[in-house]
Amino acid sequence: MLCWSAEGWAFSESKDVARHELQRKNINLTNWETVLxxxxxxxxxxxxxLIGDSSSVTNYLDSTMLDPGTYQYHxxxxxLSENGSASQLINIRPYTSGVRGTIEAVHLHARCVAPDEVxxxxxxxxxxxxxxxxxxxxxxxxxxxxxxxxxxxxxxxx
Numbered sequence: 661m662l663c664w665s666a667e668g669w670a671f672s673e674s675k676d677v678a679r680h681e682l683q684r685k686n687i688n689l690t691n692w693e694t695v696l697x698x699x700x701x702x703x704x705x706x707x708x709x710l711i712g713d714s715s716s717v718t719n720y721l722d723s724t725m726l727d728p729g730t731y732q733y734h735x736x737x738x739x740l741s742e743n744g745s746a747s748q749l750i751n752i753r754p755y756t757s758g759v760r761g762t763i764e765a766v767h768l769h770a771r772c773v774a775p776d777e778v779x780x781x782x783x784x785x786x787x788x789x790x791x792x793x794x795x796x797x798x799x800x801x802x803x804x805x806x807x808x809x810x811x812x813x814x815x816x817x818x
Contacts, residue, residue, distance in 0.1 A: 669720075669747055671703050672737035680737050682720055687730040687751065695722060695733075726754045763805065783808055 680703070682696040691812055698706055722733075730753050736746040751808070786807035793799050 669735040671698075672745070674737065674739065676739040677737050678740045680735055682733065682735050683746075684722065685733050686727070687732055695724070696720060717751050722754075728756065729753070763800070763802075766800070766805075 664677045669682075671677075678699055679700070681694045681812040682698075683692040684695050685692045730751050732751055734746045734749050736744050738744045786804045790801055790804035790808060793801050793804070
């Protein structure tokens, strides 16, 4: 009923199609989530520019912020009786730039603890490295800041 190609999916040509659903799930989970529902009257809105010799193939850019991992997608067609058929599965790993946002207004308060009493020396070493680098050239080293947070040297402000 449906076909998928490297360029995208093709809508079912059946006359009794009530809707198409683009569905996604994390490869480690069992439940499918409907990302997009397309009614027959709306199909033309999703047709892309011509791909090769065909205008029947459609693409979709999923801009949802997803957890890291692999996701499966398929396009399903349902008729008025809720009978459905789905395309082949495709596996996709979301792109991530690694950037998680901007940290602003960082205020550090040093805890004065004698070195022989420090329980998580690695965290304090990261704090010292962060401060030295910041004082030297104004750099805010995110790796050091993550270590400081992971070792519970600093916490987020509420």
